[in-house]
Amino acid sequence: MDRTQPASMQDVAKAAGVSPQTVSRVANGSTAVRPETRQRVEAAMEKLGYRPNYAARALKHGRFKDVGVVMFNMTNYGNARILDGIAGAAVDEGYAITVHKFGEGKNRTLQSAIERMKQLPVDGVIVILEQHITDFDEFRPTKDLPVVIISEDPANYCPTIDADQYGCSTAVVDYLLSKGHKTVYHIAGPSSSRAAESRAQGWHDTLEQLGLPIPPTYLGDWEADSGYQAGLALAHDPNCTAIYAANDQMAYGAMLGLQAAGKRVPEDVSVVGVDDSLAGLVPRLTLTTMRMKFNEIGRESFAMIKRMCEGAKVPAGVKTVVPAELVERSSVRELDN
Template identity: 75%
Template sequence: MQDVAREAGVSPQTVSRVANGSNAVRPETRQKVEAAMEKLGYRPNYAARALKHGQFKNIGVVLFHMTSFGNARILDGIVGAADDNGYATTVVTIGRGQARTLQAVVERMKQLPVDGVIVVLEERIVDFDEFVPPKELPVVLINESAANHCPTIDADQYGCSTAIVDYLLSKGHRTVYHITGPSSSQAAQSRARGWREALEQFGVPIPPTYVGDWAADSGYQAGIALAHEADCTAVYAANDQMAYGAILGLQAAGKRVPEDVSVIGVDDSLVDTVPRLSLTTMRMKFDVIGREAFSMVRRLCDGERVPVGVKTVIPTELVERGSVRDLTLD
C-alpha cells in the first residue's frame, strides 16, 4: 500500500479508501490510484480486510446440482447481484457421497472465507426442520417450504399450477393431464399438488398422471401414451423440456398440437434454444430469485432483521405462444 501511495502521489489512507470502495475519493484521484495498483500488481488482502472490517465481502452459494436450468439462472442472479454490490461468490456443490444435511453444508462453509451462505434446496433433507444457523454465519434458503430459523425464498410452484389449470379450463378444456417431475423434487411435488387441488376445486375429473424426470425424452414417451387418451385435449408438463418432448411424442403418434391437443410447460427455458418456439409456458423468474436471495443474505450480514418462518414468493408469468387452442371459439 505504501508503494502504491508513492507511485500515485497520495497518502496510504487514500489508497486504503480506494481499495475498500469508499466514495470519499475524487474520481481523478481514484484513477491515479487504480493505475498505480495496476502498474505495481497490487491486490487487496481480503483476510486483512476481514480482520479490520469484519467482512470478507464474499457470499457462499451451495447447490446440489449446477446443470439444471433453474439452478444455473438462480446462480447467475446471485453472482450478478453480488458483483453489483462489490461482493465475490464462492460456489460449492454437494455430491452424492457427501452428507446431505444443512448442518454438514454449513459446517463446510464455515471453513471458507464467506460472510453468509445461500443454499439452493431441490430436495427435502432430513434436518430441515431442526436446523438452526450459527450466529456467526447467516443462512438464506431457496426452498419450496418456509424454514423456521432461516429466511426462505422461491418461485410460486403451487400457484403456477393452479393458474395453468384455470387458464386451460377457461379455454374450454374439460380436464388437464399432467406430466410430473421426479418424486424427489419438492418443486415437482408442489406443482402436482397445485394441479390436482385446482381440478378438485373446479369439480372436474382428475386424470392419471404421467411421471417424467425433467428430461425431454420422458416427455416424449408421455406424449405417445397421452395420444391414446380419448379425453385428452390439454397437457400440462412440469417443465418446458418435458413439454417440448410431449409435443414431439403427440405428433409422432398422429396428434396435432394445438389443433388436437394443447400443451403448456413451466420455466421458459427453451426461449433462446429452440428456433420459432411456439410453446406456451409459465415463466419462472429464477434470476430474480437469485438477486433477492443475495439481498436477503447481505442484509443479514449487515445486522438487519429478515423475517423467518415465511417464504418470500416470486410470482410466475404466463407467456402465451401457439401451443394452446381456445375451444370456446369453436
C-alpha cells in the same frame, strides 16, 4: 522491490505518490478520494499486480464482502438463472460469491454444507434447495453466519424465498379449463424435486376442488425424452385434450411425441410448460408456458442475505413468494362447446 513477493500497500503508495491510507481507501471503495488520485492508484495497483488483503479488510470492517452459495446442481435452467441473479446482485453491491455443491450420502445435509462454508471467508450463505434433505426442519443457523434458503417450503429457523410453484400449477389448470377442456393431464418432474412435488400438488388440488376427473400422473425426469414418451402414450387416450408438463423440456418433448403419433398441437391436444427456458433455443417457438422469475429470486435472495450480514433482521419461518407469469404462444386452443 522483490518481484517474488506480492506487492504491498506501501509499494502501491510509493508508485502512485500517495499515502498508504489513500491506497486503503481506494481498495475499500471509499468515495473520499479524488477521481484523478483514484485513477493513479488503480493504475499503480494494476502495474504492480496488487491484490487487497481481504483477511485484513475483514478484521477492520467485520465482513469479507463474500456470500456463499450452496446448491445441488449448477447446470439445470432454474438453478443457473438463480445463480446468475445472485452473481449480478453481488457485483452491483461490490460483493463476490463462493459456490459450493452439496456432498453425497451423510454429507448431504444443510448442517454439513454450512459447516463447510464456515471454513471459508464468507459473510453469509444462500442455499438453493431444490431437492429433499433430511435436516430441513431441524436446521438452525449459527448467529455468526446468516443463512437464506431458496425453498418451496418455509424453514423454521431461516428466511426463505422461491417461485410460487403451487400457484403456478393452479394458474395453468384454470387457464386450460377456461379454454373449454374438461380436465388436464400432467407430466410431473422427478420425485426427488421439491418443485416438481409442489407443481404436481397444485395441479391435483385444483382439479379435486373443482370436482373434475384427475387423470393418472406421468412421471418424467425433466428431460425432453421423458416428455416424448408421455406424449406418445397420451396420444392414444381419447380423453386427453390438454397436457400440463412440469417444465418446458418435457412439454416440448410431449409435443413431438404427440405429433409422432399422429396428433396435432394445438388442434387435437393443447400443451403448456413451465420455466420459459426454450426461448432463444428453439426457432419459431410455439409453446405456451409459465415464466418463473428465477433471476429476480436470485437478486432478492442476495438482498436478503446482505441485509442480514449487515446486522438487519429478516424474519425466519416466513417465505417470500415470487409469482410466475403466463406467456401465451400458440400451443393452446379454445375448444368448441
